[in-house]
Amino acid sequence: MKSTPDAAHLDAWDIRILSEIQSDGRISKSELAKRVHLSASACSERLRVLQATGVIEGFYARLSPALIGGIVSIMVEVVLDRHRLEDQRHFEAAVKEIPEILDCWAIGGRIDYLMRVSSPSMAAYQEFMEGLLQAGLGIDQYYSLVVTKPVKANSPIPLSSLKRR
Incomplete structure (x- = not known):
C-alpha cells in the first residue's frame, strides 16, 4: 500500500x-472492514495511513445546540483595517486561540474573513465582539449574520465524484 495518499x-x-467513517465515525474497525470488503488488517493499515498522512483530520462528536440550550450561532464577516501579511498572521493566530470562534475562513472578495461564532445569547455575543474590537486584532468592520435555523450542517464531503483508480 502507498504510504502517502x-x-x-x-x-x-x-x-x-472515507465514505463509511464520514457517516459513522464510531464504527468499529472490524465492522468497517466488513462494509468495505477488506480484511481487518488491510483495512486497519489503510485507516492508519489515512490518519497519519492527514487525510483524516480527526474524529469528534456532533452536539445538538438545541438540546444543549441557549446557543446562538452567528456568521461574522470581518474586514481588516490593513492587509499586510503580518496583520493577517496576527489576526489568524489570535482567532485560533478564541474558543467562541468555531470556524474561520480567509475569503477573497469584499471581506477578508468569515467566522462562525457560538454564543449563549445575543447580549453575550455583543460583549464578545466589543472585546474583539478592543483586542487590537486590526478589525476595521464586521457584519453579523444571525443563524435563525440550521437547514444543512456538517455534511460529509461528497466522495463519489473523486476519480477512482
Missing part, C-alpha cells in the same frame, strides 16, 4: 473507507 492517489478502497 493524497487526492490524486486515493484509490477505491480509500474512498470506501
